[in-house]
Structures are given as C-alpha cells and as structure tokens.
Amino acid sequence: xxxxxxxxxxxxxxxxxxxxxxxxxxxxxxxxxxxxxxxxxxxxxxxxxxxxxxxxxxxxxxxxxxxxxxxxxxxxxxxxxxxxxxxxxxxxxxxxxxxxxxxxxxxxxxxxxxxxxxxxxxxxxxxxxxxxxxxxxxxxxxxxxxxxxxxxxxxxxxxxxxxxxxxxxxxxxxxxxxxxxxxxxxxxxxxxxxxxxxxxxxxxxxxxxxxxxxxxxxxxxxxxxxxxxxxxxxxxxxxxxxxxxxxxxxxxxxxxxxxxxxxxxxxxxxxxxxxxxxxxxxxxxxxxxxxxxxxxxxxxxxxxxxxxxx
Numbered sequence: 001x002x003x004x005x006x007x008x009x010x011x012x013x014x015x016x017x018x019x020x021x022x023x024x025x026x027x028x029x030x031x032x033x034x035x036x037x038x039x040x041x042x043x044x045x046x047x048x049x050x051x052x053x054x055x056x057x058x059x060x061x062x063x064x065x066x067x068x069x070x071x072x073x074x075x076x077x078x079x080x081x082x083x084x085x086x087x088x089x090x091x092x093x094x095x096x097x098x099x100x101x102x103x104x105x106x107x108x109x110x111x112x113x114x115x116x117x118x119x120x121x122x123x124x125x126x127x128x129x130x131x132x133x134x135x136x137x138x139x140x141x142x143x144x145x146x147x148x149x150x151x152x153x154x155x156x157x158x159x160x161x162x163x164x165x166x167x168x169x170x171x172x173x174x175x176x177x178x179x180x181x182x183x184x185x186x187x188x189x190x191x192x193x194x195x196x197x198x199x200x201x202x203x204x205x206x207x208x209x210x211x212x213x214x215x216x217x218x219x220x221x222x223x224x225x226x227x228x229x230x231x232x233x234x235x236x237x238x239x240x241x242x243x244x245x246x247x248x249x250x251x252x253x254x255x256x257x258x259x260x261x262x263x264x265x266x267x268x269x270x271x272x273x274x275x276x277x278x279x280x281x282x283x284x285x286x287x288x289x290x291x292x293x294x295x296x297x298x299x300x301x302x303x304x305x306x307x308x309x310x
Contacts, residue, residue, distance in 0.1 A: 134208025137180025
C-alpha cells in the first residue's frame with residue numbers, strides 16, 4: 001500500500017514538474033519569438049498575403065540559402081494579368097533571425113492592413129537568412145554577405161514577378177541590419193533606390209566580421225565616412241532614406257543626425273526622427289506601418305531626386 005502511494009505521488013510530482021517545465025518553455029519560446037507581444041494576426045475581413053520560404057543558390061557563399069518572402073493577397077491572379085511588384089528587403093539584427101521581422105515586427109500583418117486600407121501599393125517583402133552574429137551583412141571575416149544579398153536580389157527577380165529596377169527596390173533593417181541596409185545600399189546605388197535604418201549605426205568599429213581589418217576597409221564600410229563622396233551618383237540617380245532612433249537608445253541619435261545631414265548634402269531625400277523608445281522591437285514594431293508606407297511611396301514615385309528615375 002505504501003509503495004503504491006509512493007508511486008502515485010512520484011507520478012503526480014513528475015507530471016506537475018513536466019507541466020511546469022512545459023509552461024516555462026512555452027513562455028520563454030513565445031518571448032524569444034514574439035518579444036513579449038501577442039502573435040500578429042490579420043484582422044477579420046482583411047485579405048491576408050502569404051509568407052513562404054524561398055530557397056536559392058548563392059554564388060558568393062557557394063551553397064544554398066533561404067529567405068522568407070511575403071506575397072500580397074491575390075498575387076497569382078495579379079501576375080496572370082501582367083502585374084509586377086516592387087520589393088522591400090528586410091535585414092535582421094544580431095542576435096536575430098529573419099522570422100523576427102515577421103513575428104516580433106508583425107510586418108506581414110501590417111502590410112495586409114495597409115493594403116486593405118489602400119495606404120500602400122502591393123509589394124513583396126523579402127527577409128534573407130543571415131548566419132550567426134556580427135556578420136553585419138558585409139564582406140568580411142564571417143563571409144561575403146554583401147555579395148550574398150546581391151545574389152538574393154538576382155534570385156528574387158528571377159523567381160518572382162518583380163519590377164527589376166533600383167527605383168522599385170528598398171532595403172531596410174533593425175540594429176545590425178540597419179547598418180547593413182545603409183552600407184549595402186550606398187555601396188550598390190545601381191541596385192537600390194532607397195534604404196531604411198531602424199536604430200542603426202554608421203561608423204565601423206573594427207569588431208565582428210571586421211576584426212583586424214585595415215583602416216581603409218573600415219572607412220569603405222562606414223557610411224558616415226564615405227557618403228560625402230557619393231554626391232555625384234546620388235544626384236544623378238536619386239536616393240531615398242529613412243533614419244530613426246529611440247530616445248532611450250544610448251546616444252546613437254547624434255551619429256544619425258550627422259549622417260542624415262551628409263546624405264542631404266549629397267542630394268538624397270531623407271526622413272529622420274527620434275521616437276520614444278529603446279533599442280528593441282517595441283520601437284521597431286510601432287514604426288513598421290510608417291516604414292511600409294514610406295517604402296511604397298518611394299517605389300511609386302521612383303528614386304528620382306534631381307536626376308532621372310530608373
């Protein structure tokens with residue numbers, strides 16, 4: 001009898017511990033995925049686009065990679081009628097993964113709502129898979145990730161119904177992804193007509209993928225340093241930029257204001273602001289609708305500032 005009771009108590013205790021462990025795991029997993037927000041859900045009555053995983057070969061990396069791709073509602077029917085779409089490329093920060101922008105950032109949900117309200121034109125959203133921490137979406141010790149992003153652009157244009165021109169490509173990102181968006185866009189002005197920096201930085205410090213890099217390499221990957229030298233191509237081709245920071249983000253706004261001034265002096269159209277918030281998805285999620293509206297507007301108007309849109 002006593003042994004039987006002990007077995008029952010042991011089973012009950014094990015079950016209680018399992019339920020507690022499982023609940024803790026679910027909570028932690030949910031926080032990691034959604035950063036404390038509820039899972040994004042498209043409101044009833046709003047048509048929803050689809051998010052799928054797209055595989056492609058990257059010559060720069062020498063192997064297969066993947067990206068998350070958002071296709072707007074009725075994409076297939078629109079393509080059958082000859083419709084083509086602009087593309088917004090989304091770069092995650094570090095540590096982070098492509099899914100963060102859809103889960104914590106709610107970008108697909110916001111795109112669905114804005115499309116339903118006719119505040120944006122239909123577009124594709126593409127979040128390439130990065131690799132580990134401190135790659136900075138650049139060509140460095142971690143790998144040739146700037147050229148990897150160009151491979152992603154070519155693959156998306158080959159697979160989907162895109163408008164394959166710089167005026168219809170915007171690149172954006174948070175934190176390290178924000179640095180990558182600025183650096184890749186400015187180093188590839190023939191590819192991207194606009195970029196967005198969500199709490200980014202603009203001077204390379206020689207860490208991570210740039211550890212032990214020469215001063216010349218660091219300067220060549222510091223947008224604040226080399227932006228003044230781009231005035232001629234920017235004025236010829238046009239460039240849009242969105243730069244924002246949080247007022248609790250540890251002083252990064254000063255560098256952002258300096259960079260915004262350099263871009264304007266070079267002929268770019270720049271929106272810049274400091275919003276309430278820190279360096280987190282609380283800020284980036286709140287600003288996601290504004291980021292999408294601006295990207296759509298840029299694509300609709302073309303990248304022209306003083307020159308001819310392409």
